[in-house]
Amino acid sequence: MRAAIRILGIDPGLRRTGWGVIDVEGNRLAYVACGSVASDERDAMGARLVAIHDGLARVIGDFSPAEAAVESTFVNKDASATLKLGQARGVALLVPALAGLSVAEYAPNLVKKTIVGAGHAEKDQIRMMIGMLLPKAAPQTHDAADALAIAVCHAHHRTSAVIRATLAKAAGG
Numbered sequence: 001m002r003a004a005i006r007i008l009g010i011d012p013g014l015r016r017t018g019w020g021v022i023d024v025e026g027n028r029l030a031y032v033a034c035g036s037v038a039s040d041e042r043d044a045m046g047a048r049l050v051a052i053h054d055g056l057a058r059v060i061g062d063f064s065p066a067e068a069a070v071e072s073t074f075v076n077k078d079a080s081a082t083l084k085l086g087q088a089r090g091v092a093l094l095v096p097a098l099a100g101l102s103v104a105e106y107a108p109n110l111v112k113k114t115i116v117g118a119g120h121a122e123k124d125q126i127r128m129m130i131g132m133l134l135p136k137a138a139p140q141t142h143d144a145a146d147a148l149a150i151a152v153c154h155a156h157h158r159t160s161a162v163i164r165a166t167l168a169k170a171a172g173g
Contacts, residue, residue, distance in 0.1 A: 006032065007158070008065035008101070009151025010056065011143050012073075012092040014084050015041060017052050018143025021063045022134065024155040031134040033063060034144040045084075049091050056095040068096035069104045069154035071111060071146070106153050111146075114153040 004025040011018035020034040037055025039048035070092045073085055096103050112121040115129045127145040130137055133152055139145040 004030070005067060005155075005158075006063065006065045007151045007154050008060065008063065008068040008096060009147040009149070009154060010068060010070045010092045010096070011146040011150060012052075012070060012085065012089040013143060014039060014048060014052075014088040016141065016143045017056065017088060017092060018139075018141065018145070018147035019056065019059050020137075020139070020144060020148030020151045021059070021065060022148065022151045022155065024158075029133060029152060029155060031137040031148070034137060034139050034148050035059075036141050036143045036147075045087065049087060052088055052091045053095055056092065057099070060096060060099045060101070065096070065101060067104070067154065067158065068101045069106060069150050070096075071150050072105045072107050104154050104158065106150060106157070110157075111149050111153045114156050115149045
């Protein structure tokens with residue numbers, strides 16, 4: 001029997017970064033915890049990024065995940081908002097990497113397609129499917145539900161993600 005793998009899913013955001021932790025054993029998914037890390041929009045950018053860093057570091061310390069997955073950024077019409085989201089996303093990638101975790105990245109449409117079956121699903125559809133896939137989960141925010149969806153997406157695609165990371169490391173990149 002295989003040991004359970006603990007996965008941390010992260011939905012990066014500057015106001016709120018969602019996080020979700022699941023255990024995966026074979027095809028079985030088990031909810032562990034979820035929540036969000038908030039930053040104060042009145043604070044300077046550096047302070048906001050530190051708040052995200054510290055919150056995610058606390059989650060990793062509390063739940064000891066083995067792997068992490070982060071949603072990749074989509075580009076929208078507001079370049080400034082996209083850049084700010086990219087800075088929060090950088091912290092979301094950095095914190096688990098500093099903790100020694102492998103970090104996979106997934107496009108929003110792949111996450112939605114994996115969870116709902118359609119790449120353009122609404123947030124309410126994702127929350128409903130998370131409730132079906134992880135019955136004990138009761139995310140309080142869309143950010144936390146999205147983070148659980150990212151973790152579940154990684155659970156379904158992790159074998160190919162681990163192979164890609166291994167090949168990249170072997171190639172020196």
